[in-house]
Amino acid sequence: MPPSFYKVSDSSEISKINWRDYFNDPILSGLIDTALVNNHDLNIAIQKIEIARAGVTNAKASLIPQVNAGTNGGIRRFGRYTMDGAGNIATEMTPGRIVPINLPDIFLGFQASWEIDLWKKLKSKQKSAINQFLASAEGAKGVTASLVSDIATSYYELLALDHELEIIQQTIQRQKDALETIKLKKETGRTNELAVQQFQAQLLNTQAIEKELLQQIVEFENRINFLLGRFPQKVERVKEILLADVPSQIKTGLPSQLLENRPDIREAELLLEASKFDLKSAKAAFLPSMNLVAGLGFQAFKPEFLFLAPASITYQALGGLMTPLINRNALKANFSYAKANQLSAMHHYQKSILTGYTEVMNQLSALENLKNLHVLKKEQNSVLNTSVDMSTELFSTGRASYLEVLLAQQNSLQAKFELINVNKRQHIAAVNLYKALGGGW
Known part of the structure; x- marks a missing residue:
């Protein structure tokens, strides 16, 4: 990886700062706290951790013998012209009673089986399950980081809409006053009906923008409520937060620290590790497997004889070494799948590293450029505010046309919107940078 980010090389980094301290907004922190409890995507991710934990337990269980207790019963009839039938027809089971043709069989006891892990096949499966469990935990952290980022981004979007709505409402009031003024000028013969219509059209357009902003505010409030896992309601906020300065310099740390900080x-690294053990397990499946089977209990043909020890005690112990022959094509297919999966996991790991570095670079560049853009937009806004006052004054003395007044007002309104948008983008870039560096998780 490159030794540094964007011309700077910091040993410290914001990704180790808790998100509460980073955002430093109690209202936003309260919203995030609610989401961390109620968000459905996060709760799904947490359940995936429990699913992976169960997989680890299951993989561990395959390494130890399985012992079952139970009972079973049945009845057998031997064919007359078979070895068993010919032998049993003259054999006494008890004095004076030969083996019946229909022979009951009752068993009560324990049965055990155990596959000896000669080639670490089962151990590899266990290690794969452990890595998948750890990967699911990191996945949940990633969901959490994305959730915090989404809420903060939507929050700043909402604050920007509040500022735009305030600007529009102030503009509407000024345009109403201007319309009344232009009507008076028309009555005195100092202007014509066309000027009145132009001012009225501008007012109607601004009122239409107000309605669109009100709808957007509702939608962003509902988006935040959805992320919080609650039904639509008013989202508490203080719009002045948007005008707070973004830190001029943010400590990014070193690119290599992304490997530790980004969930x-x-x-991706843990899934790559899991794929390695999957491949080892697939290789070991080609080798002989050893299974041990044992049983101990009571067996008789009548219940009253079942516990007459030692005559009714039965036991068995079997061991076998089996090598796959006919089904090797299935094993080869499984091996090919595991090998391709490992290569896929490797490429995904490399892609995630490149993605992380690129995201950090993009947001660092955005913060620097937006800082410079903010200075220019602030100056432009000041100039255009002055031009509105000047055009209005010149129009009142007949030295400017109404079109110049309308143009000045329109340019000023656009500049105010652009300044608010730059403020919003600065805050969102800071949020995105925090997430790109690991999100404090």
């Missing part, structure tokens, strides 16, 4: 990179 998606750690998740």
Whole structure:
């Protein structure tokens, strides 16, 4: 990886700062706290951890013998012209009673089986399950980081809409006053009906923008409520937060620290590790497997004889070494799948590293450029505010046309919107950078 980010090389980094301290907004922190409890995607991710934990337990269980207790019963009839039938027809089971043709069979006891892990096949499966469990935990951290980022981004979008709505409402009031003024000028013969219509059209357009903003505010409030796992309601906020300065310099740390801090990179690394053990297990499946089977209990043909020890005690112990022959094509297919899966996991890991570095670079560049853009837009906004006052004054003395007044007002309104948008983008870039560096998780 490159030795540094964007011309700077910091040993410290914001990714180790808790998100509460980073955002430093109690209202936003309260919203995030609610989401961390109620968000459905996060709760799904947590359940995936439990699913992976069960997989680890299951893999561990395959390494130890399985012992079952139970009972079973049945009845057998030997064919007359068979070895068993010919032998049993003259054999006494008890004095004076030969083996019946229909022979009951009752068993009560324990049965055990155990596959000896000669080639670490089962151990590899266990290690794969452990890595998948750890990967699911990192995946949940990634979901959490994305959730925090989504809420913060939507929150700043909502604050920007509040500012735009305030600007529009102030503009509407000024345009109403201007319309009344232009009507008076028309009555005194100082202007014509066309000017009145132009001012009125501008007012109607601004009122239409107000309605669109109100709808967007509702939609962003509902988006935040959805992320919080609750039904639509008013989202508490203080719009002045948007005008707070973004830190001029943010400590990014070193690119190599992304490997430790980004949940998606750690998740990809653990899945790559799991794929390695899957491949080992697939290789071991080609080798002979040894199974031990044992049983101990009571067996008789009538219940009253079942516990007459030692005559009714039965036991068995079997061991076998089996090598796959006919089904090797299935094993080869499984091996090919595991090998391709490992290569896929490797490429995914490399992609996640490149993605992480690129995201950090993009947001660092955005913060620097937006900082410079903010200075220019602030100056432009000041100039255009002055031009509105000047055009209005010149129009009142007949030295400017109404079109110049309308143009000045329109340019000023656009500049105010653009300044608010730059403020919003600065805050969102800071949020995205925090997430790109690991999100404090």
